[in-house]
Amino acid sequence: MVDQPYVYRRRELTEPDWRRFPGWAGVTQAEWESAQWQRAHCVKNARQLREVTGAGLGEGFFGDLERDQRERATMSMLVPPQMLNTIAPATAPEDRAFTDAFYADPVRRYMIPVFSDRRADWPSHPYAQRDSLHEAEMWAVEGLTHRYPTKVLAELLPTCPQYCGHCTRMDLVGNPTPLFGKQKFALARGDRLTAMLDYLRRTPGVRDVVVSGGDVANLPWPRLESFVASLLEIENIRDIRLASKALMGLPQHWLSGEVRAGMSRLGTVARSRGVNIAIHTHVNAAQSVTPLVARAARAMLDTGIRDVRNQGVLLRGVNDSAGALLDLCFSLLDEAGVMPYYFYMCDMIPGSEHWRLTLREGQSLQQEIMGYLPGFATPRVVCDVPYVGKRWVHQAARYDTSLGISYWAKNYRTALEADDPLALGREYAYYDPIYMLPEDGQAWWRARARRSEHSQYSEHSQYSEHGQYSEHGTEGAAVTTAAPSAAG
Numbered sequence: 001m002v003d004q005p006y007v008y009r010r011r012e013l014t015e016p017d018w019r020r021f022p023g024w025a026g027v028t029q030a031e032w033e034s035a036q037w038q039r040a041h042c043v044k045n046a047r048q049l050r051e052v053t054g055a056g057l058g059e060g061f062f063g064d065l066e067r068d069q070r071e072r073a074t075m076s077m078l079v080p081p082q083m084l085n086t087i088a089p090a091t092a093p094e095d096r097a098f099t100d101a102f103y104a105d106p107v108r109r110y111m112i113p114v115f116s117d118r119r120a121d122w123p124s125h126p127y128a129q130r131d132s133l134h135e136a137e138m139w140a141v142e143g144l145t146h147r148y149p150t151k152v153l154a155e156l157l158p159t160c161p162q163y164c165g166h167c168t169r170m171d172l173v174g175n176p177t178p179l180f181g182k183q184k185f186a187l188a189r190g191d192r193l194t195a196m197l198d199y200l201r202r203t204p205g206v207r208d209v210v211v212s213g214g215d216v217a218n219l220p221w222p223r224l225e226s227f228v229a230s231l232l233e234i235e236n237i238r239d240i241r242l243a244s245k246a247l248m249g250l251p252q253h254w255l256s257g258e259v260r261a262g263m264s265r266l267g268t269v270a271r272s273r274g275v276n277i278a279i280h281t282h283v284n285a286a287q288s289v290t291p292l293v294a295r296a297a298r299a300m301l302d303t304g305i306r307d308v309r310n311q312g313v314l315l316r317g318v319n320d321s322a323g324a325l326l327d328l329c330f331s332l333l334d335e336a337g338v339m340p341y342y343f344y345m346c347d348m349i350p351g352s353e354h355w356r357l358t359l360r361e362g363q364s365l366q367q368e369i370m371g372y373l374p375g376f377a378t379p380r381v382v383c384d385v386p387y388v389g390k391r392w393v394h395q396a397a398r399y400d401t402s403l404g405i406s407y408w409a410k411n412y413r414t415a416l417e418a419d420d421p422l423a424l425g426r427e428y429a430y431y432d433p434i435y436m437l438p439e440d441g442q443a444w445w446r447a448r449a450r451r452s453e454h455s456q457y458s459e460h461s462q463y464s465e466h467g468q469y470s471e472h473g474t475e476g477a478a479v480t481t482a483a484p485s486a487a488g
């Protein structure tokens, strides 16, 4: 037997017993498998978490959580029982080790962030932004981001059944937190969706629509079905991807009779027209792939859609090892029929520094996972570079590892650069977390922060609205980057 860095073995999926939690001791299987029950019992604050866990979690944890909500959080708390039940699955709440296990758990680390998780020195990168991918700047009509030549992102709604701490769309999605208000759509939903469809009908160059939000699981089913059915009538649309983390966070929704029947209708029409419908979900840790999640994924494949794919996010302390990524990918592929597709570098939103990996770490993870999964199921590790789009982590044009700045080129224009003859010759910057840099690089950023008169680089500043900022990079090349905003 050859010694390998990663040893493959099939692992049986398990649904942890929710009755171990005092607050759910009397919950029946029928209740647990009801989407309505799950939605009604989502945990939204420390008090409700205490009601579920009983005396299991120490008071210090709740203080840590409440302080994070007050002083750091970009997302309000919303955790469906299905997800909470996968946290610290092997430790009973009455066990003395429960608080430690809860703190250390990968799913807890991104779904229930606490103040002590965050970096005290650089909680945010100086170039962090609320809408870090500038999606709203590229709205063709409200909520429809046209960033790539042939594909668009349709943000149908600004809510989800669960809120992830690192949400890249924190500018728009979710409820306000004490620190962050949320953007609001100006148009009523019906008018917005109509405007999106009108744009797609008159834009034959678009062939691919990501139907997202938020999470499409929060749209009343008839409304979602009608929107997708309208897309299916547009001749130029050949790929439709429905974005729903709820396939994992609330599989009960996708298992409901109404949704399964509706997806079967859509799948039938799509097949007859040669259009591909896929569901794209967002799973970051192998323990989230439970039998119910696998049932939901297979139920969707049974409706005749083309695929169910996973787009995870690389997060420190959650899935930042090749073993964790491969365990997740094999659980998805072997046990749930879900295709591993992407792992994204975590985007540069405020408060995300403790989660973000360096580009070098992303490159290393890509290298380490090669060769274990089938080629078609080997996920690409990608960096979503502001104003550029997704790029494989090895595609950086150059990379200053001392300052933690990578430079990227693009090969298409968005509407923002329609009249910009230099757009395809410019370099676009992406930044590593500063605390991970060598000491000379950290010193450079500290000096730069001190020089800033307006405290816009300091950890006490406010976050700016959308904006574009051009500067000369450290080596003299023209660089486009996000507007400097804040580190707080």
Ligand code: SF4
Pocket (backbone or CB within 6 Å): 159, 160, 162, 163, 164, 166, 167, 168, 169, 173, 213, 214, 215, 245, 246, 282
């Ligand atoms: S499910 Fe997606 S859109 Fe919703 S909070 Fe999580 S990352 Fe954001």
